[in-house]
Amino acid sequence: MYTKKKYSKWTMLRWTRNETRFFIIFTAIVTVLYEVVGLQWLQLPWTPIALIGTAVAFLIGFQNNAAYGRIWEARIIWGGIVNNSRTWAMMARDMVTNEHAKVPRTEEALQAERTKLVYKNIAWLTALRYAMRQNKPWETVANRGTNKEWFDAFKLPELNVPIEEELSKVLPEEDVAYIMSKKNKQNAVLTLMSKQLRELKEAGYIWEFSFLEMENVLKEFFSLQGKxxxxxxxPYPRQYATLSYDFVNMFILLLPFGIVPEFHKIGINLSENFPLIGEYFVWxxxxxxxxxxxxxxxxxxxGTVGENPFEGSPNDVPITTMARGIEIDIREMIDELEETIPEPYPVIRDVQM
Structure with missing residues (x-):
């Protein structure tokens, strides 16, 4: 997601440069044929073109509102993931104790259990963001023209680093093998988290009330994951997306045949008082x-690039950056050494991943 408004403005021109080049050439050809070659039958009434433009504008507005709604909802969901992950780390830090333990452990052993709970949260974030980055048949933004440049520049970790490699940084080998054996890997991680909670509760290292509170956080994780x-x-309904694309192209192709004659008429009227301006006004x-x-x-x-807020375009919800930010926060909450905490993902071309 863009971090600088100024850069976004100039990037928009670069992003649409291929289409802009076509518009210039196409409109210039129609103008030359009409004004220079003398094919003045190449014209259409302006009123129906204006009506088409009005209808297309309403359709684009509907598409953009729907796309923005999907982006905003996705941002709210991941905001909830941020808050609940911090809550989970706080509970893991303060609720795993010897207070009700059947066999008390050393502080180092308790800290190891707390770390496991937090690391499983990191693993869940990893599995979830990898699932959100998986390509769907309707996600084709990355294959279209200049969009490919941005994807090539970002090098999204989810598309370039195997998930096993990321999970192995925070989980033991047997847990990674269990997760990789499941289709829904994020569900598998939450199952492991619940299993560890139950084992700690049965051994008395988590009080029963604390166990219920932490299970409620897991329940919220499941809810946010499902959303x-x-x-x-x-996907955004394809009939709206396809019609919007076709209608815009239709309007753009008809536009010069209505604009050029209108400017020609205005030039004729101007010629009476401003001959020089009137002669060239059609251009x-x-x-x-x-x-x-x-x-x-x-x-x-x-509107098209906003339809799928997890695809990985510059306008999407930056779940990769958000997940790493959560990881840094919760590692600090359990007092990990600074050198073991990973760095934030870099901002590339003023865009968060």
């Missing part, structure tokens, strides 16, 4: 047509 999976696995249809086409196309593309 995140719902957004990932249920202003090129920049005007390009601007209108660029606005409609860019708004449509913004």
């Amino acid at each position: 995140s999976e719902r957004i990932k696995n249920f 202003l249809s090129i920049p005007f047509g390009v601007i209108v086409s660029w606005i409609f196309n860019t708004m449509q593309r913004i």
Whole structure:
């Protein structure tokens, strides 16, 4: 997700440069054919084109509102994951004690159990973000034109580092093997977390009331995971996305045939008092047509890249950065040494991963 508004503005022009080049060439060709070659039958009434533009604008607005709603909901879900992960670390730190233990342990042994609980939370975050980055058939933004440049620049860890490698940093080999044997790996991690809680409760290292409170946090993890999976696995309705794309292209192709004659008529009227301006006024249809086409196309593309907030585009929810931020926070909460805590993921081209 972009971190600087200024950079985003200039990036937008670069992002749409291929389409902008086409708009300039296409509008210029229509203008030359109409004004220079004399094919003045290449014109369409402006009123129906304006009506099409109005309908397309409503459709794009609907698409962008729906896409923004999906992004915002995803951000709220991951905000809940942040808060509950910190709560889990706090409970692991303060509720694993010898107070009700059947066989008391040393502080080092208790700290090891606390660390295991926190590390399993990190493993769950890892499994969840990897699941959210898995490509779905309807997620095609990365394969379209200039979008590919951004994906190549980011090098998302989920697409370049095996999940086993990430899990092995915080879990023992047998736990990693168990998780990898399951289809829903994030569910498997939560199962391991609940299992450890039960074992600690049975041994008396967690009081029964504390056990119930921590199980409630696990329940909330399941709920947030399900909400995140719902957004990932249920696409924006394709009929709206496809129609929006086709209607915008239709409008852009018709636009020059309505704009050029209108500017030609205005030029004729201006010629009476301003001959020089009137003679060349029709050529202003090129920049005007390009601007209108660029606005409609860019708004449509913004809606398209916002449909899937976990795909990994610059406009998505930065779950990779958020997961690493949570990991740093909860490791610090259990007083890990600074040198063992990983660094935040870098911001690349003012974009968080």
